[in-house]
Amino acid sequence: MDAIVLPSGVSVNQRPVDLGPVVLVMVGLPARGKSYTARKVARYFNWLGYRARVFNVGEYRRHNLGAGQSHTFFDPHNVEGARARREMAHAALHDLLQWIGGGGEVAIYDATNSTRARRAWVRQVCQDAGVRVVFLEIACEDEAIIEASIRRTKVTSPDYVGRDPDDAAADFRARIAHYAESYEPVDDPDQSFIRIVDVGRQIVVNRIQGYLPGRLVSFLMNLHLEPRPIYLTRHGESLYNLDARIGGDSPLTEAGRQYAVRLADHLHAELPPAQACTVWTSTLRRTLETASWIGRPSRAWRVLDEIDAGVCDGMTYAQIARTLPVEHAARKADKYRYRYPRGESYEDLIARLEPAIIELERQRHPVVVVAHQAVLRAIYAYFLEHPPETCPFLSIPLHTVIRLVPGAYGCEELRLHLGPTPESSQGAE
């Protein structure tokens, strides 16, 4: 039987239907990596096209009460402090539920939520609003990880502007001790929860149902904190690039081969042979040829193949505009959702690339991704937190290597044009 061909421009929902919006309630003592995890989760779901947002109670405190409270403010015996903190927790939860009412899908309630009583309150308020709750506890008893987190993220936080770092660290440890006095781990077998211990050494999953929480578990299982570079590069210039044709499976031009050699030299200089490293390519000839000079173990992935231009494969943009003006106009109107007849849209591409993102998160040593313009736009958008709709317009030029180092507070980026400047300068349409 022939495959059913959808009319061009028809948008098929890429996102599985789920059980409705979900509130992810972070739980954990300070400096365990809750905010880091919350932001990564929001970024992941946003990239997949869901409306996700973090509501951080600490930000409400800083915004409404000003930053810089000393540890005594967090002492459970400080009646005034406890009342003020409760108010901030209420304000953030109220805004969160309003946001869900307006169409939000994954809301992350980022606070310590460290007692059973506090969690029972959050669950009740969400239940009354008809929204599911999943608790996500980040537990960590590894003193080295906690100390590194205090030094890296806390002493530089707005709460300690102008304070001596040792002094700030001591105050923060006292703050943790106040919370630890009444801390109760998440352990109610009747509730939905995920508990991550010591950055993934152990993960407990309890009563998790539905598509979104399921995706979340798989994502969380692959997170780690070790910094390592990810290199993104398009293949060297191909014959199709030179002819300004899209898609296809053409070999490299002479300039493309020169780039491949320069890329290999550059990577040899940055990653000495003793340094483990993997090269990923698509299954298309131009990426395989580009990677062949690098001389490292490589893996060809079909998920990294270029966006499928369907009936337009092999055409130039000018030909498409002339012979398929309706398609051309539809793509111009919504480049992100536009699906080539018998081909793909950027939205499709992101769904296809999800396993590659999970795998990139999991890797602990450098990875070099040799792929294609649209594919790298989607991957780059994930790491640099660009909204998915903007990814078709991101600049990923030929003969340029982009070095990304994901970290606790965003992603470092370095772009290096290695040349030669390609004759074809294929840009976005």
Ligand code: F6P
């Ligand atoms: O032109 C090179 C290329 O990789 C094509 O194969 C692909 O269709 C195109 O880039 C994607 O870019 P855009 O979405 O801007 O057309």
